[in-house]
Amino acid sequence: MPQSGTPQPVTPQPLSQPVPHPALSAADPELAALVGAEEQLQSDTLRLIPSENYVSAAVLEATGTVLQNKYSEGYAGRRYYEGQQNIDRVETLAVERAKAVFGVEHANVQPYSGSPANLAAYLAFAEPGDTVLGMALPMGGHLTHGWGVSATGKWFRGVQYGVRPDTALIDFDEVRDLARKERPKIIFCGGTAVPRTIDFAAFGEIAREVDAVLVADIAHIAGLIAGGAHPSPVPHADVISTTTHKTLRGPRGAMLMSRASHAKAVDKAVFPGLQGGPHNHTTAAIAVALREAAAPSFRDYAHAVVANAKALAEALLARGYDLVSGGTDNHLVLIDLTSKDVPGKVAAKALDRAGIVVNYNTVPFDPRKPFDPSGIRIGTPSLTSRGLGTDRMPLVAEWIDRSVQAAAKGDEEALTVIRTEVAELMAAYPAPGLPTA
Known part of the structure; x- marks a missing residue:
């Protein structure tokens, strides 16, 4: 179902596109370019850090x-x-x-x-x-x-x-x-x-x-x-x-x-x-x-966040991943990668190269150091705000699994393939608040 914050249908743009952030671009082209690069990165990557999300255009304007x-x-x-x-x-x-x-x-x-x-x-x-x-x-x-x-x-x-x-x-x-x-x-x-x-x-x-x-x-x-x-x-x-x-x-x-x-x-x-x-x-x-x-659609979004997290957890469990506490009740999934023989930091960086943004994280009773822990932490707020539903969570779990396997093998080509697949799917789910082409 549509979520709160889902962008309105894109209005066709004239052939001569206006310059994004015109005042910033004129005053500080270098900084404007960095903002544009971040907009592009947030648009075409799958953001799974549970503390991140997309704000609406109205929040951004305010x-x-x-x-x-x-x-x-x-x-x-x-x-x-x-x-x-x-x-x-x-x-x-x-x-x-x-x-x-x-x-x-x-x-x-x-x-x-x-x-x-x-x-x-x-x-x-x-x-x-x-x-x-x-x-x-x-x-x-x-x-x-x-x-x-x-x-x-x-x-x-x-x-x-x-x-x-x-x-x-x-x-x-x-x-x-x-x-x-x-x-x-x-x-x-x-x-x-x-x-x-x-x-x-x-x-x-x-x-x-x-x-x-x-x-x-x-x-x-x-x-x-x-x-x-x-x-x-x-x-x-x-x-x-x-x-x-x-x-x-x-x-x-x-x-x-x-x-x-x-x-x-x-x-x-x-x-x-x-x-x-x-x-x-x-x-x-x-x-x-x-x-x-306070809008009714926000309740739909909140419950969808949890439903997506549970579906993603189930898909990861089916692929043999160890989840802290065995699953989730909320927006967050904590994965212990010890059994996969891939440290959390290595996995997180490989996932990033595949266009899947997570953070490496300690797990309870972790024998490894905090800056090089055993786990990764993922969440579903951002992808839910983009309109992805439970039907897409098995694919997300597949991408995570393929990326972790590629990290274990040092297979950069596999990560590049996943990166292309991720970008293609993200193009079908425009992010709230981001400029559209």
């Missing part, structure tokens, strides 16, 4: 408006600069739409990105040196959940939980035991490589037992939650942190949402705690994306 010209420190109605008549309305629009889409009592749309949004949660609810409990990075967590190399692990006492060796699912017995023992001020749930449904209710129960603030990091799955394809953390989490790109298909920004009782602490942590003026052009694009997320 990020390039004159709203970039305005400073707006503070919040709507409480600014430190004059001339905010329009900016206040833009931000209020984004806030109200976030509250409606996610069913929250409070929303802050000013965080610059996901990591600063998470850092604001620390500033709001903890003091330097306090204990925080988060998912270990090698098990699928995020750097900002208290991992040692992050500022959050250096400024706070990070304690990590993991997954069970037999199922690769979150070990809630471990989470509860650690929470009771360590008494963290904050518990983070969510991550960057978690292919299964997050049990927000279980985390909420543990957090209440130890009087911790539960922060649900839904950066990867925000669009699925908005579209009803993943359970919501709203009844269980004190604070919800998310980026606005990824599955939500907005610009590169972030939001913090919370219960009304935490609104003052959250807002004070974002500004003046961590940052100055918000990026008003990004706020506007967030508002556009949230309007799109």
